Amino acid sequence: MASPEIHAKCGASNAYRYLACTASPTFEAQFPASTSIYAEEGTLAHSICELFVKTHSDADAMAEELRSLQQHKLYQPEMLTCAKIYCDWIMEKALGYTNPPAIMTEQQVDFSDVVPEGFGTCDCVMIGDDALNIFDYKHGKGVRVDAVGNPQMRLYALGALAKYRPLYGDTIKKVRMTIIQPRISADPSEDEMSVDDLLAWGDRIHPIAVEAFNGPGTFVPGEHCKFCRGKAKCRARANVNTALEDFASCVPMGRVPADEPKDNASRMAMGLQKALTDSEIGQLLTRGQFLVSWYDDLKAYAQQTILDGGEIPGWKVVAGRSVRAFHDTDAAFQTLIKAGYDEAMLYDRKPVSLSELEKRLGKKKFAELLADQIDRPMGKPTLVDESDTREPYNSAAADFGGVNANVYANV
Known part of the structure:
Protein backbone atom coordinates (compact mmCIF):
# COMPACT_ATOMS: atom_id res chain seq x y z
CA MET A 1 0.00 0.00 0.00
CA GLY A 222 4.40 34.73 -7.62
CA GLU A 223 1.78 32.10 -8.39
CA HIS A 224 4.05 29.47 -6.85
CA CYS A 225 3.32 30.97 -3.39
CA LYS A 226 -0.04 29.17 -3.29
CA PHE A 227 1.12 26.12 -1.33
CA CYS A 228 3.98 27.71 0.62
CA ARG A 229 3.52 27.28 4.37
CA GLY A 230 4.82 30.80 4.98
CA LYS A 231 2.71 32.57 2.35
CA ALA A 232 0.70 34.65 4.84
CA LYS A 233 3.76 35.88 6.76
CA CYS A 234 6.11 36.50 3.83
CA ARG A 235 7.28 40.11 3.87
CA ALA A 236 8.47 39.97 0.26
CA ARG A 237 5.00 38.95 -0.87
CA ALA A 238 3.48 41.73 1.23
CA ASN A 239 5.86 44.26 -0.31
CA VAL A 240 4.90 43.23 -3.83
CA ASN A 241 1.18 43.50 -3.11
CA THR A 242 1.29 46.75 -1.17
CA ALA A 243 3.33 48.22 -4.03
CA LEU A 244 -0.03 48.65 -5.78
CA GLU A 245 -0.06 51.96 -3.93
CA ASP A 246 2.35 53.17 -6.62
CA PHE A 247 -0.70 53.45 -8.88
CA ALA A 248 -2.57 55.70 -6.45
CA SER A 249 -1.77 58.89 -8.34
CA CYS A 250 -3.31 57.62 -11.57
CA VAL A 251 -6.40 55.85 -10.24
CA PRO A 252 -9.57 58.02 -10.34
CA MET A 253 -11.18 58.28 -6.91
CA GLY A 254 -14.71 58.61 -8.22
CA ARG A 255 -16.77 57.38 -11.16
CA VAL A 256 -15.93 59.09 -14.45
CA PRO A 257 -19.02 60.78 -15.97
CA ALA A 258 -20.06 59.27 -19.30
CA ASP A 259 -19.76 62.61 -21.15
CA GLU A 260 -16.13 63.20 -20.21
CA PRO A 261 -13.55 62.75 -22.99
CA LYS A 262 -11.93 59.34 -23.06
CA ASP A 263 -8.51 60.28 -24.51
CA ASN A 264 -5.94 61.63 -22.07
CA ALA A 265 -4.85 64.53 -24.29
CA SER A 266 -8.35 66.03 -24.22
CA ARG A 267 -8.72 65.35 -20.50
CA MET A 268 -5.45 67.04 -19.64
CA ALA A 269 -6.32 70.03 -21.82
CA MET A 270 -9.53 70.42 -19.82
CA GLY A 271 -7.67 70.12 -16.51
CA LEU A 272 -9.22 66.75 -15.73
CA GLN A 273 -7.43 63.85 -14.05
CA LYS A 274 -5.58 61.54 -16.41
CA ALA A 275 -7.57 58.31 -16.91
CA LEU A 276 -6.07 54.85 -16.79
CA THR A 277 -4.83 53.56 -20.13
CA ASP A 278 -5.82 50.10 -21.32
CA SER A 279 -2.21 49.04 -20.76
CA GLU A 280 -2.39 50.17 -17.13
CA ILE A 281 -5.71 48.35 -16.72
CA GLY A 282 -4.00 45.16 -17.92
CA GLN A 283 -1.14 45.64 -15.44
CA LEU A 284 -3.53 46.30 -12.56
CA LEU A 285 -5.58 43.20 -13.39
CA THR A 286 -2.43 41.07 -13.37
CA ARG A 287 -1.18 42.51 -10.10
CA GLY A 288 -4.62 42.64 -8.53
CA GLN A 289 -5.27 38.91 -8.88
CA PHE A 290 -2.26 38.21 -6.67
CA LEU A 291 -3.44 40.90 -4.26
CA VAL A 292 -6.79 39.12 -3.82
CA SER A 293 -5.06 35.78 -3.25
CA TRP A 294 -2.67 37.36 -0.74
CA TYR A 295 -5.49 39.03 1.17
CA ASP A 296 -7.41 35.74 1.38
CA ASP A 297 -4.28 34.07 2.77
CA LEU A 298 -3.94 36.82 5.39
CA LYS A 299 -7.57 36.30 6.45
CA ALA A 300 -7.15 32.53 6.69
CA TYR A 301 -4.00 32.90 8.80
CA ALA A 302 -5.57 35.51 11.09
CA GLN A 303 -8.72 33.43 11.64
CA GLN A 304 -6.77 30.30 12.51
CA THR A 305 -4.45 32.26 14.80
CA ILE A 306 -7.41 33.63 16.75
CA LEU A 307 -9.10 30.21 16.91
CA ASP A 308 -5.86 28.81 18.30
CA GLY A 309 -5.97 31.36 21.12
CA GLY A 310 -3.80 34.06 19.56
CA GLU A 311 -4.67 37.67 18.89
CA ILE A 312 -4.73 39.77 15.73
CA PRO A 313 -5.15 43.43 16.82
CA GLY A 314 -8.35 44.94 15.44
CA TRP A 315 -9.91 41.63 14.41
CA LYS A 316 -12.05 38.88 15.94
CA VAL A 317 -13.78 35.69 14.85
CA VAL A 318 -17.57 35.36 15.08
CA ALA A 319 -20.08 32.63 14.25
CA GLY A 320 -21.21 32.73 10.64
CA ARG A 321 -24.60 31.94 9.14
CA SER A 322 -26.06 28.73 10.55
CA VAL A 323 -28.13 26.22 8.59
CA ARG A 324 -30.97 24.51 10.46
CA ALA A 325 -31.17 20.71 10.44
CA PHE A 326 -33.15 17.97 12.19
CA HIS A 327 -31.04 16.08 14.69
CA ASP A 328 -33.04 12.97 13.65
CA THR A 329 -34.75 13.33 10.27
CA ASP A 330 -36.52 9.96 10.45
CA ALA A 331 -38.05 10.78 13.85
CA ALA A 332 -39.18 14.21 12.61
CA PHE A 333 -40.86 12.68 9.55
CA GLN A 334 -42.59 10.05 11.70
CA THR A 335 -44.03 12.85 13.82
CA LEU A 336 -45.51 14.45 10.69
CA ILE A 337 -46.89 11.15 9.36
CA LYS A 338 -48.55 10.41 12.71
CA ALA A 339 -50.04 13.90 12.58
CA GLY A 340 -51.80 12.95 9.33
CA TYR A 341 -49.46 14.39 6.69
CA ASP A 342 -49.03 12.40 3.48
CA GLU A 343 -45.59 10.79 3.19
CA ALA A 344 -45.45 11.90 -0.46
CA MET A 345 -44.99 15.53 0.61
CA LEU A 346 -41.86 14.62 2.58
CA TYR A 347 -39.76 13.24 -0.26
CA ASP A 348 -38.67 14.47 -3.69
CA ARG A 349 -37.83 12.03 -6.47
CA LYS A 350 -35.37 13.63 -8.85
CA PRO A 351 -32.56 12.43 -11.12
CA VAL A 352 -28.95 12.88 -10.09
CA SER A 353 -27.14 15.78 -11.75
CA LEU A 354 -25.16 15.36 -14.96
CA SER A 355 -21.91 15.97 -13.06
CA GLU A 356 -22.76 13.39 -10.40
CA LEU A 357 -23.65 10.82 -13.06
CA GLU A 358 -20.36 11.46 -14.85
CA LYS A 359 -18.54 10.96 -11.54
CA ARG A 360 -20.26 7.61 -10.99
CA LEU A 361 -19.69 6.30 -14.51
CA GLY A 362 -16.28 7.82 -15.13
CA LYS A 363 -15.59 10.42 -17.82
CA LYS A 364 -14.69 7.92 -20.54
CA LYS A 365 -17.72 5.64 -20.13
CA PHE A 366 -20.00 8.65 -19.66
CA ALA A 367 -18.78 10.10 -22.97
CA GLU A 368 -19.15 6.76 -24.79
CA LEU A 369 -22.78 6.32 -23.75
CA LEU A 370 -24.15 9.85 -23.51
CA ALA A 371 -21.99 12.25 -25.54
CA ASP A 372 -24.65 12.64 -28.26
CA GLN A 373 -27.35 13.49 -25.69
CA ILE A 374 -25.62 16.46 -24.10
CA ASP A 375 -26.20 20.12 -24.90
CA ARG A 376 -23.27 22.40 -24.13
CA PRO A 377 -24.24 26.06 -24.54
CA MET A 378 -21.44 28.61 -24.48
CA GLY A 379 -20.76 29.91 -20.99
CA LYS A 380 -20.97 33.53 -19.93
CA PRO A 381 -18.02 35.82 -20.75
CA THR A 382 -15.22 35.37 -18.21
CA LEU A 383 -12.06 37.48 -18.05
CA VAL A 384 -8.90 35.36 -17.65
CA ASP A 385 -5.16 35.73 -18.06
CA GLU A 386 -3.95 35.36 -21.66
CA SER A 387 -2.06 32.18 -20.72
CA ASP A 388 -5.41 30.38 -20.31
CA THR A 389 -5.69 27.60 -22.90
CA ARG A 390 -9.36 28.17 -23.73
CA GLU A 391 -10.40 29.77 -27.01
CA PRO A 392 -11.26 33.51 -26.94
CA TYR A 393 -14.93 34.33 -26.40
CA ASN A 394 -17.02 34.44 -29.58
CA SER A 395 -19.88 36.92 -29.25
CA ALA A 396 -21.57 35.76 -32.45
CA ALA A 397 -21.57 32.13 -31.31
CA ALA A 398 -22.89 33.18 -27.91
CA ASP A 399 -25.75 35.14 -29.45
CA PHE A 400 -26.62 32.15 -31.61
CA GLY A 401 -26.61 29.95 -28.52
CA GLY A 402 -28.90 32.27 -26.62
CA VAL A 403 -26.26 33.72 -24.31
CA ASN A 404 -26.51 37.42 -23.56
CA ALA A 405 -23.10 38.82 -24.40
CA ASN A 406 -23.74 42.50 -23.78
CA VAL A 407 -20.67 44.40 -22.72
CA TYR A 408 -21.21 47.56 -20.72
CA ALA A 409 -18.73 50.31 -21.55
CA ASN A 410 -19.56 52.63 -18.66
CA VAL A 411 -19.21 50.86 -15.37
Whole structure:
Protein backbone atom coordinates (compact mmCIF):
# COMPACT_ATOMS: atom_id res chain seq x y z
CA MET A 1 0.00 0.00 0.00
CA ALA A 2 1.20 3.51 -0.77
CA SER A 3 2.26 5.40 2.32
CA PRO A 4 2.44 9.14 2.91
CA GLU A 5 5.70 10.42 1.46
CA ILE A 6 8.35 11.84 3.79
CA HIS A 7 9.17 15.07 2.01
CA ALA A 8 12.71 16.27 1.38
CA LYS A 9 13.55 19.91 2.04
CA CYS A 10 13.94 20.31 -1.70
CA GLY A 11 11.97 17.45 -3.18
CA ALA A 12 10.11 16.93 -6.43
CA SER A 13 6.65 18.08 -5.37
CA ASN A 14 7.81 21.57 -4.31
CA ALA A 15 10.37 22.03 -7.10
CA TYR A 16 8.16 24.45 -9.03
CA ARG A 17 8.34 26.72 -5.97
CA TYR A 18 12.00 26.60 -4.93
CA LEU A 19 13.22 26.81 -8.54
CA ALA A 20 11.38 30.15 -8.75
CA CYS A 21 11.86 31.35 -5.15
CA THR A 22 15.08 29.92 -3.72
CA ALA A 23 14.29 31.40 -0.29
CA SER A 24 11.11 29.33 0.14
CA PRO A 25 12.55 26.06 1.60
CA THR A 26 14.46 27.82 4.39
CA PHE A 27 11.70 30.34 5.08
CA GLU A 28 8.79 27.90 5.29
CA ALA A 29 10.77 25.48 7.46
CA GLN A 30 9.91 27.68 10.46
CA PHE A 31 6.20 26.97 10.00
CA PRO A 32 4.61 23.63 10.98
CA ALA A 33 3.67 21.21 8.24
CA SER A 34 -0.01 20.41 8.01
CA THR A 35 -2.24 17.90 6.30
CA SER A 36 -5.81 18.06 5.08
CA ILE A 37 -8.68 15.76 4.29
CA TYR A 38 -7.85 16.24 0.60
CA ALA A 39 -4.29 15.02 1.14
CA GLU A 40 -5.59 11.98 3.03
CA GLU A 41 -8.08 11.25 0.25
CA GLY A 42 -5.25 11.49 -2.26
CA THR A 43 -3.15 9.00 -0.31
CA LEU A 44 -6.03 6.52 -0.22
CA ALA A 45 -6.77 7.01 -3.93
CA HIS A 46 -3.09 6.41 -4.74
CA SER A 47 -3.19 3.16 -2.76
CA ILE A 48 -6.17 1.94 -4.78
CA CYS A 49 -4.47 2.93 -8.03
CA GLU A 50 -1.33 1.04 -7.03
CA LEU A 51 -3.42 -2.01 -6.18
CA PHE A 52 -5.17 -1.95 -9.56
CA VAL A 53 -1.84 -1.89 -11.44
CA LYS A 54 -0.16 -4.56 -9.27
CA THR A 55 -3.11 -6.99 -9.43
CA HIS A 56 -4.62 -6.13 -12.83
CA SER A 57 -4.39 -9.78 -13.88
CA ASP A 58 -5.39 -11.28 -10.53
CA ALA A 59 -8.98 -10.37 -9.67
CA ASP A 60 -9.03 -12.44 -6.48
CA ALA A 61 -5.93 -10.77 -5.04
CA MET A 62 -7.34 -7.36 -5.95
CA ALA A 63 -10.70 -8.05 -4.30
CA GLU A 64 -9.10 -9.29 -1.09
CA GLU A 65 -6.91 -6.23 -0.55
CA LEU A 66 -9.52 -3.82 -1.89
CA ARG A 67 -11.96 -4.82 0.85
CA SER A 68 -9.50 -3.50 3.41
CA LEU A 69 -9.06 -0.17 1.59
CA GLN A 70 -12.82 0.24 1.26
CA GLN A 71 -13.12 0.26 5.04
CA HIS A 72 -11.28 3.58 5.19
CA LYS A 73 -13.47 6.44 6.41
CA LEU A 74 -12.61 8.54 3.35
CA TYR A 75 -13.31 5.85 0.77
CA GLN A 76 -15.54 6.92 -2.13
CA PRO A 77 -16.83 4.63 -4.92
CA GLU A 78 -15.48 7.19 -7.42
CA MET A 79 -11.96 6.11 -6.41
CA LEU A 80 -12.56 2.75 -8.11
CA THR A 81 -13.56 4.46 -11.33
CA CYS A 82 -10.48 6.68 -11.22
CA ALA A 83 -8.18 3.76 -10.42
CA LYS A 84 -9.55 1.77 -13.36
CA ILE A 85 -8.93 4.71 -15.72
CA TYR A 86 -5.39 5.02 -14.36
CA CYS A 87 -4.69 1.30 -14.69
CA ASP A 88 -6.30 0.99 -18.14
CA TRP A 89 -4.16 3.83 -19.46
CA ILE A 90 -0.94 2.23 -18.20
CA MET A 91 -1.87 -1.20 -19.56
CA GLU A 92 -2.82 0.31 -22.90
CA LYS A 93 0.61 1.94 -23.10
CA ALA A 94 2.26 -1.38 -22.23
CA LEU A 95 0.58 -3.06 -25.22
CA GLY A 96 2.38 -0.67 -27.56
CA TYR A 97 5.82 -2.16 -26.87
CA THR A 98 7.67 -4.65 -29.00
CA ASN A 99 8.16 -6.83 -25.93
CA PRO A 100 6.30 -6.63 -22.60
CA PRO A 101 7.86 -3.74 -20.63
CA ALA A 102 8.91 -3.82 -16.98
CA ILE A 103 6.31 -2.11 -14.77
CA MET A 104 7.14 -1.00 -11.22
CA THR A 105 4.83 0.84 -8.82
CA GLU A 106 5.64 3.19 -5.93
CA GLN A 107 9.32 3.45 -6.70
CA GLN A 108 11.56 5.47 -4.39
CA VAL A 109 14.01 7.47 -6.48
CA ASP A 110 17.02 9.59 -5.59
CA PHE A 111 18.01 12.68 -7.58
CA SER A 112 20.44 14.10 -5.01
CA ASP A 113 23.12 14.55 -7.70
CA VAL A 114 20.92 17.37 -9.04
CA VAL A 115 19.07 18.55 -5.91
CA PRO A 116 20.89 18.13 -2.56
CA GLU A 117 19.26 15.31 -0.56
CA GLY A 118 16.54 15.15 -3.21
CA PHE A 119 14.30 12.09 -3.33
CA GLY A 120 10.69 11.20 -4.09
CA THR A 121 8.27 8.45 -5.04
CA CYS A 122 7.21 7.64 -8.60
CA ASP A 123 3.67 6.27 -8.77
CA CYS A 124 4.61 4.03 -11.68
CA VAL A 125 7.70 3.44 -13.80
CA MET A 126 7.61 1.57 -17.10
CA ILE A 127 10.71 0.65 -19.10
CA GLY A 128 10.69 -0.95 -22.51
CA ASP A 129 12.21 -0.63 -25.98
CA ASP A 130 14.23 2.61 -25.77
CA ALA A 131 11.95 4.54 -23.41
CA LEU A 132 11.62 5.25 -19.71
CA ASN A 133 8.04 6.15 -18.75
CA ILE A 134 7.00 7.97 -15.58
CA PHE A 135 3.31 7.96 -14.61
CA ASP A 136 1.90 10.20 -11.90
CA TYR A 137 -1.67 10.05 -10.59
CA LYS A 138 -3.34 13.26 -9.38
CA HIS A 139 -6.60 12.89 -7.45
CA GLY A 140 -7.31 16.62 -7.20
CA LYS A 141 -10.09 18.15 -9.26
CA GLY A 142 -9.46 21.84 -8.64
CA VAL A 143 -6.59 22.63 -11.01
CA ARG A 144 -5.40 20.63 -14.02
CA VAL A 145 -1.71 19.77 -13.72
CA ASP A 146 0.24 19.83 -16.98
CA ALA A 147 3.09 17.40 -17.62
CA VAL A 148 4.76 19.69 -20.17
CA GLY A 149 7.79 21.32 -18.59
CA ASN A 150 6.74 20.01 -15.17
CA PRO A 151 9.80 20.05 -12.83
CA GLN A 152 8.31 17.43 -10.49
CA MET A 153 8.00 14.94 -13.34
CA ARG A 154 11.48 15.76 -14.66
CA LEU A 155 13.06 15.20 -11.25
CA TYR A 156 11.22 11.88 -10.92
CA ALA A 157 12.55 10.99 -14.37
CA LEU A 158 16.12 11.91 -13.39
CA GLY A 159 15.81 9.80 -10.25
CA ALA A 160 14.38 6.83 -12.17
CA LEU A 161 17.08 7.18 -14.82
CA ALA A 162 19.78 7.10 -12.13
CA LYS A 163 18.16 4.02 -10.56
CA TYR A 164 17.64 1.93 -13.70
CA ARG A 165 20.36 3.09 -16.07
CA PRO A 166 22.95 0.78 -14.46
CA LEU A 167 20.68 -2.11 -15.47
CA TYR A 168 19.48 -0.88 -18.88
CA GLY A 169 22.55 1.13 -19.88
CA ASP A 170 22.38 3.36 -22.93
CA THR A 171 19.36 1.51 -24.34
CA ILE A 172 17.19 4.22 -22.73
CA LYS A 173 17.15 7.05 -25.26
CA LYS A 174 14.04 9.01 -24.32
CA VAL A 175 11.82 9.76 -21.36
CA ARG A 176 8.02 10.08 -21.40
CA MET A 177 6.19 11.73 -18.50
CA THR A 178 2.45 11.30 -18.03
CA ILE A 179 0.08 12.88 -15.52
CA ILE A 180 -3.27 11.12 -15.16
CA GLN A 181 -5.94 13.26 -13.48
CA PRO A 182 -9.25 11.50 -14.23
CA ARG A 183 -11.45 13.72 -12.05
CA ILE A 184 -10.61 16.63 -14.36
CA SER A 185 -9.96 15.04 -17.74
CA ALA A 186 -10.21 11.62 -19.33
CA ASP A 187 -7.14 12.54 -21.40
CA PRO A 188 -3.79 12.45 -19.58
CA SER A 189 -1.20 15.18 -20.03
CA GLU A 190 2.02 13.95 -21.63
CA ASP A 191 5.51 15.23 -22.29
CA GLU A 192 8.53 13.63 -23.91
CA MET A 193 12.21 14.52 -24.16
CA SER A 194 15.49 12.85 -24.95
CA VAL A 195 17.71 11.60 -22.16
CA ASP A 196 20.36 14.13 -23.23
CA ASP A 197 17.90 17.02 -22.95
CA LEU A 198 16.72 15.80 -19.54
CA LEU A 199 20.28 15.59 -18.22
CA ALA A 200 21.04 19.06 -19.62
CA TRP A 201 17.98 20.43 -17.79
CA GLY A 202 19.26 18.85 -14.59
CA ASP A 203 22.60 20.59 -15.06
CA ARG A 204 20.87 23.94 -15.56
CA ILE A 205 18.77 23.77 -12.41
CA HIS A 206 21.51 22.28 -10.21
CA PRO A 207 22.99 25.63 -9.03
CA ILE A 208 19.48 26.97 -8.37
CA ALA A 209 18.59 23.91 -6.31
CA VAL A 210 21.87 24.20 -4.35
CA GLU A 211 21.06 27.83 -3.51
CA ALA A 212 17.55 26.83 -2.41
CA PHE A 213 18.88 24.02 -0.24
CA ASN A 214 21.67 25.99 1.41
CA GLY A 215 19.66 29.19 1.91
CA PRO A 216 18.90 31.87 2.67
CA GLY A 217 18.07 32.25 -1.03
CA THR A 218 16.22 35.00 -2.85
CA PHE A 219 12.53 35.77 -2.36
CA VAL A 220 10.55 35.89 -5.62
CA PRO A 221 6.77 36.03 -4.96
CA GLY A 222 4.40 34.73 -7.62
CA GLU A 223 1.78 32.10 -8.39
CA HIS A 224 4.05 29.47 -6.85
CA CYS A 225 3.32 30.97 -3.39
CA LYS A 226 -0.04 29.17 -3.29
CA PHE A 227 1.12 26.12 -1.33
CA CYS A 228 3.98 27.71 0.62
CA ARG A 229 3.52 27.28 4.37
CA GLY A 230 4.82 30.80 4.98
CA LYS A 231 2.71 32.57 2.35
CA ALA A 232 0.70 34.65 4.84
CA LYS A 233 3.76 35.88 6.76
CA CYS A 234 6.11 36.50 3.83
CA ARG A 235 7.28 40.11 3.87
CA ALA A 236 8.47 39.97 0.26
CA ARG A 237 5.00 38.95 -0.87
CA ALA A 238 3.48 41.73 1.23
CA ASN A 239 5.86 44.26 -0.31
CA VAL A 240 4.90 43.23 -3.83
CA ASN A 241 1.18 43.50 -3.11
CA THR A 242 1.29 46.75 -1.17
CA ALA A 243 3.33 48.22 -4.03
CA LEU A 244 -0.03 48.65 -5.78
CA GLU A 245 -0.06 51.96 -3.93
CA ASP A 246 2.35 53.17 -6.62
CA PHE A 247 -0.70 53.45 -8.88
CA ALA A 248 -2.57 55.70 -6.45
CA SER A 249 -1.77 58.89 -8.34
CA CYS A 250 -3.31 57.62 -11.57
CA VAL A 251 -6.40 55.85 -10.24
CA PRO A 252 -9.57 58.02 -10.34
CA MET A 253 -11.18 58.28 -6.91
CA GLY A 254 -14.71 58.61 -8.22
CA ARG A 255 -16.77 57.38 -11.16
CA VAL A 256 -15.93 59.09 -14.45
CA PRO A 257 -19.02 60.78 -15.97
CA ALA A 258 -20.06 59.27 -19.30
CA ASP A 259 -19.76 62.61 -21.15
CA GLU A 260 -16.13 63.20 -20.21
CA PRO A 261 -13.55 62.75 -22.99
CA LYS A 262 -11.93 59.34 -23.06
CA ASP A 263 -8.51 60.28 -24.51
CA ASN A 264 -5.94 61.63 -22.07
CA ALA A 265 -4.85 64.53 -24.29
CA SER A 266 -8.35 66.03 -24.22
CA ARG A 267 -8.72 65.35 -20.50
CA MET A 268 -5.45 67.04 -19.64
CA ALA A 269 -6.32 70.03 -21.82
CA MET A 270 -9.53 70.42 -19.82
CA GLY A 271 -7.67 70.12 -16.51
CA LEU A 272 -9.22 66.75 -15.73
CA GLN A 273 -7.43 63.85 -14.05
CA LYS A 274 -5.58 61.54 -16.41
CA ALA A 275 -7.57 58.31 -16.91
CA LEU A 276 -6.07 54.85 -16.79
CA THR A 277 -4.83 53.56 -20.13
CA ASP A 278 -5.82 50.10 -21.32
CA SER A 279 -2.21 49.04 -20.76
CA GLU A 280 -2.39 50.17 -17.13
CA ILE A 281 -5.71 48.35 -16.72
CA GLY A 282 -4.00 45.16 -17.92
CA GLN A 283 -1.14 45.64 -15.44
CA LEU A 284 -3.53 46.30 -12.56
CA LEU A 285 -5.58 43.20 -13.39
CA THR A 286 -2.43 41.07 -13.37
CA ARG A 287 -1.18 42.51 -10.10
CA GLY A 288 -4.62 42.64 -8.53
CA GLN A 289 -5.27 38.91 -8.88
CA PHE A 290 -2.26 38.21 -6.67
CA LEU A 291 -3.44 40.90 -4.26
CA VAL A 292 -6.79 39.12 -3.82
CA SER A 293 -5.06 35.78 -3.25
CA TRP A 294 -2.67 37.36 -0.74
CA TYR A 295 -5.49 39.03 1.17
CA ASP A 296 -7.41 35.74 1.38
CA ASP A 297 -4.28 34.07 2.77
CA LEU A 298 -3.94 36.82 5.39
CA LYS A 299 -7.57 36.30 6.45
CA ALA A 300 -7.15 32.53 6.69
CA TYR A 301 -4.00 32.90 8.80
CA ALA A 302 -5.57 35.51 11.09
CA GLN A 303 -8.72 33.43 11.64
CA GLN A 304 -6.77 30.30 12.51
CA THR A 305 -4.45 32.26 14.80
CA ILE A 306 -7.41 33.63 16.75
CA LEU A 307 -9.10 30.21 16.91
CA ASP A 308 -5.86 28.81 18.30
CA GLY A 309 -5.97 31.36 21.12
CA GLY A 310 -3.80 34.06 19.56
CA GLU A 311 -4.67 37.67 18.89
CA ILE A 312 -4.73 39.77 15.73
CA PRO A 313 -5.15 43.43 16.82
CA GLY A 314 -8.35 44.94 15.44
CA TRP A 315 -9.91 41.63 14.41
CA LYS A 316 -12.05 38.88 15.94
CA VAL A 317 -13.78 35.69 14.85
CA VAL A 318 -17.57 35.36 15.08
CA ALA A 319 -20.08 32.63 14.25
CA GLY A 320 -21.21 32.73 10.64
CA ARG A 321 -24.60 31.94 9.14
CA SER A 322 -26.06 28.73 10.55
CA VAL A 323 -28.13 26.22 8.59
CA ARG A 324 -30.97 24.51 10.46
CA ALA A 325 -31.17 20.71 10.44
CA PHE A 326 -33.15 17.97 12.19
CA HIS A 327 -31.04 16.08 14.69
CA ASP A 328 -33.04 12.97 13.65
CA THR A 329 -34.75 13.33 10.27
CA ASP A 330 -36.52 9.96 10.45
CA ALA A 331 -38.05 10.78 13.85
CA ALA A 332 -39.18 14.21 12.61
CA PHE A 333 -40.86 12.68 9.55
CA GLN A 334 -42.59 10.05 11.70
CA THR A 335 -44.03 12.85 13.82
CA LEU A 336 -45.51 14.45 10.69
CA ILE A 337 -46.89 11.15 9.36
CA LYS A 338 -48.55 10.41 12.71
CA ALA A 339 -50.04 13.90 12.58
CA GLY A 340 -51.80 12.95 9.33
CA TYR A 341 -49.46 14.39 6.69
CA ASP A 342 -49.03 12.40 3.48
CA GLU A 343 -45.59 10.79 3.19
CA ALA A 344 -45.45 11.90 -0.46
CA MET A 345 -44.99 15.53 0.61
CA LEU A 346 -41.86 14.62 2.58
CA TYR A 347 -39.76 13.24 -0.26
CA ASP A 348 -38.67 14.47 -3.69
CA ARG A 349 -37.83 12.03 -6.47
CA LYS A 350 -35.37 13.63 -8.85
CA PRO A 351 -32.56 12.43 -11.12
CA VAL A 352 -28.95 12.88 -10.09
CA SER A 353 -27.14 15.78 -11.75
CA LEU A 354 -25.16 15.36 -14.96
CA SER A 355 -21.91 15.97 -13.06
CA GLU A 356 -22.76 13.39 -10.40
CA LEU A 357 -23.65 10.82 -13.06
CA GLU A 358 -20.36 11.46 -14.85
CA LYS A 359 -18.54 10.96 -11.54
CA ARG A 360 -20.26 7.61 -10.99
CA LEU A 361 -19.69 6.30 -14.51
CA GLY A 362 -16.28 7.82 -15.13
CA LYS A 363 -15.59 10.42 -17.82
CA LYS A 364 -14.69 7.92 -20.54
CA LYS A 365 -17.72 5.64 -20.13
CA PHE A 366 -20.00 8.65 -19.66
CA ALA A 367 -18.78 10.10 -22.97
CA GLU A 368 -19.15 6.76 -24.79
CA LEU A 369 -22.78 6.32 -23.75
CA LEU A 370 -24.15 9.85 -23.51
CA ALA A 371 -21.99 12.25 -25.54
CA ASP A 372 -24.65 12.64 -28.26
CA GLN A 373 -27.35 13.49 -25.69
CA ILE A 374 -25.62 16.46 -24.10
CA ASP A 375 -26.20 20.12 -24.90
CA ARG A 376 -23.27 22.40 -24.13
CA PRO A 377 -24.24 26.06 -24.54
CA MET A 378 -21.44 28.61 -24.48
CA GLY A 379 -20.76 29.91 -20.99
CA LYS A 380 -20.97 33.53 -19.93
CA PRO A 381 -18.02 35.82 -20.75
CA THR A 382 -15.22 35.37 -18.21
CA LEU A 383 -12.06 37.48 -18.05
CA VAL A 384 -8.90 35.36 -17.65
CA ASP A 385 -5.16 35.73 -18.06
CA GLU A 386 -3.95 35.36 -21.66
CA SER A 387 -2.06 32.18 -20.72
CA ASP A 388 -5.41 30.38 -20.31
CA THR A 389 -5.69 27.60 -22.90
CA ARG A 390 -9.36 28.17 -23.73
CA GLU A 391 -10.40 29.77 -27.01
CA PRO A 392 -11.26 33.51 -26.94
CA TYR A 393 -14.93 34.33 -26.40
CA ASN A 394 -17.02 34.44 -29.58
CA SER A 395 -19.88 36.92 -29.25
CA ALA A 396 -21.57 35.76 -32.45
CA ALA A 397 -21.57 32.13 -31.31
CA ALA A 398 -22.89 33.18 -27.91
CA ASP A 399 -25.75 35.14 -29.45
CA PHE A 400 -26.62 32.15 -31.61
CA GLY A 401 -26.61 29.95 -28.52
CA GLY A 402 -28.90 32.27 -26.62
CA VAL A 403 -26.26 33.72 -24.31
CA ASN A 404 -26.51 37.42 -23.56
CA ALA A 405 -23.10 38.82 -24.40
CA ASN A 406 -23.74 42.50 -23.78
CA VAL A 407 -20.67 44.40 -22.72
CA TYR A 408 -21.21 47.56 -20.72
CA ALA A 409 -18.73 50.31 -21.55
CA ASN A 410 -19.56 52.63 -18.66
CA VAL A 411 -19.21 50.86 -15.37
